[in-house]
Amino acid sequence: MAADTLDVGGLCSRPPPRLSLWQPPRSREAASGCGAVRPDTTPLGRRTRSSHVATPATAGCMAASSPPPSLRQRRRRLLATVASSTAAAAATAGLVFVALSALAPTPSIAHTFLTVPQSMxxxxxxxxxxxxxxVVSCPGPCPAHTKAMLRDPPTTTTIRRGGVLNLRYSRNNHEGGFARYSLxxxxxxxxxxxxxxxAFxxxxxxxxxxxxxxxxxxxxxxKYDDDQVAYKRRLRIPRVYPDGLYVLGFAWWGGLDKGKGFNAALGDYYDxxxxxxxxxxxxxxxxxxxxDASGEPGxxxxxxRSSVSMLxxxxxEPCFQHHGGNMKPAVFSGGRRPDPIAAWWMNPPHILPRSLSELPDPAAASHLRPFAAITPDEAARLYGITLLEMHPVTGAVLARRAHVNWRVPVRVRRGxxxxxxxxxxxxxxxxRWFVNGPLERRTGSWPYAIGGVGPRAQPVPWKAAIWGRPFSLKVRVTGMRGLTIVRQWRRVRFVRW
Structure with missing residues (x-):
């Protein structure tokens, strides 16, 4: 950020330029041989300390560029007014920022993420x-999302079955909540x-x-923590995993802002x-x-200490409707515990049996719907749709637009x-994607693009896109056991510009 840039409440703005209340006519400068920029004068024409000796020519220039007494008095009065107005505006902006910062989560670049081993x-x-x-649109359980491009090539940590994995993650001025580790x-x-x-x-x-x-x-x-503090842990890898490539999942929920008690507005985080x-x-x-609750500081x-008990x-985010306390994760509350992890789950085709033991307790989920109506399919969620602008030949993503107003024409750059x-x-x-009624595409792999998915899990351009005229768009998301979520946009229109 430049030295003359002000940052108030995360909004960057440059200060207004200095006012020049009087400037000599260009004709007089030309007639007297004076330049437009003078190193020994300020923008307001005030004389500064200089080692140069005034010559007859420069003395003539100074005499020609000296404002009359009446303008000098007007300049002093206006400068005093501008100074008082600027001070009042700065004080008001400071009060507004303090009030908003008390309500919103700390506006850090990132709240938590894995640093060791390296994130995918x-x-x-x-x-x-x-x-x-x-604002970020990354629903998890891993950040392989349209705004979180995968590392290429990915970094892989090799470890023995039953071995200990050294893990580190960032704090970023927060505290509290639960961490979950899965493989x-x-x-x-x-x-x-x-x-x-x-989740083991x-x-x-x-x-x-x-x-x-x-x-x-x-x-x-x-790099984002004010106190230069982070967290580390030693993870024992369970002995139910055969040799192969796996993904270590890290989830954090119920987080609190440092020094603000149990009132927090933080959401669910993944890596x-x-x-x-x-x-x-x-x-x-x-x-x-x-x-394992050992080592909890308070x-x-x-x-x-957490604001909520489950993902x-x-x-x-922000999420203001919960006031937390000291609690256990929902899957361990009331004397319950999750089902054991079976070794045969890890063999292709990686099929899981049906079980309801990981469901939350009724008290924790009472704000959602009655306990009897909750099924594992509720893990399937549709947050919205994201428009990707891509190179027509290479398929490289050139722009990602997660918050598009689909009720007005959507402008896309030519080419x-x-x-x-x-x-x-x-x-x-x-x-499933439907365009003007019929099925356009069915996909079962991330990133669930209407144009299809490439061999390296990259989105493919939509070759049948409709340009210049409106069309209806519907997306239907189906969970593993049949729960269906449908959203529809009746008039979508792409235009070139």
Whole structure:
């Protein structure tokens, strides 16, 4: 940010230019041989200290450019008025900023993300929503999303079965909430239901704090934290995973703003890393997920400080409707615990049995709907659709537009192709696209684009896109067990410009 740029409440604006209340006519400058820029004068024509000796020529210029007494008095009065108005405006802006900052979550670039092992994506802070100016559309369970392009080639950490994985993640001026760790086959990275069933450890998020000491740690782990603090943990990999490539899922929910108690507005956050399991002790048939509340800095024994007890209660940020406390994750409350993780789940085709044990308790979900009506299909969610402007030949994404007003003509630059992707999360089996009634495409893999998906999970341009005339667009999302979500836009129109 430039030195003369002001930042008030995240809005950057440059100060108004200095007013020149009187300037000599250009004809007089030309007649007297004076230049337009003088190094020894200010923009208001005031004489500054200079080592130059005045010559007859420069003295004539100074005499010619000296304003009359009446204009000098007007200039002093106007400068005093401008100074008082600027001070009053700055004070008002400061009060407004303080009031808004008390209500909104801290407008950091990112609230939490994995730093070790390296994330599978370049995004920092995978969530839905956010403060104005920091809005993100990343529904999880991993940040492989239209706004979170995958690293190419991906970085993979190799570890033995039953070994210990050293993990670090950023704090970024927050505290509280729960962390969940899951390990799923790489081809199930975006399957939210599989992450839920394969979650092997739940912990309090703000445990294992450490101070960043060297430049590498300060840049990698603490670059957004005011106190230069981050978190680390040692994860024991369960012995139910055969050799192969997996995705380590990291989820954080119920987070609190530092120093603001249990009132928070933070949503659900996700991150993932590639992990290769190779060798190790003999495999086990089952592994029982556990909840570890040790190391919680301020909660009651066996609980964590959190605003909510489960993922999905604050799926969009900001989320002001909950007041938290000391609690357990919903899957461990009331004496319950999740089903064991079975080793045969990890063998192709990676089919999970039906189970209801991971459902939240009735008290935690009472604000959603009656407990008896909740099914695992509710993990399938449709947040909206995103327009991608693409290169017509290479398919490279040139622009991503997540908040399009589809009721007015959508302008697209000439020479660009388009496609539309569904922003979905959780337990998704199929996404069907309908254009003017008939089925346009059915896709079962991320990123669920209307134009199709390439061999490397990249969106493909929509070759049958309609230009210049309106058409109806409908998207139908189906969960693994039949729950269907439908949204429709009746008049969509693409125009070139």
């Amino acid at each position: 994506s370049h995004i920092e802070g995978c969530r839905i929503g956010g403060s104005p100016g920091y 799923v086959p790489a081809d199930r990275a975006m399957d939210g239901h599989f992450h839920t069933r394969a 450890l739940y912990t309090c998020w703000d445990t294992g704090a450490f101070k960043c000491r060297n430049p590498r740690e300060r840049w990698r782990d603490c 993932c890393s590639y992990v290769r399991i190779q060798g190790g002790p003999r495999m086990q048939r089952f592994h029982q997920p556990t909840f 909660g009651k024994p066996g609980t964590c 999905g209660m604050c799926w969009r 660009r192709a388009v496609t539309i992707v569904a922003d979905v999360g959780g337990d998704v089996r199929w996404v």
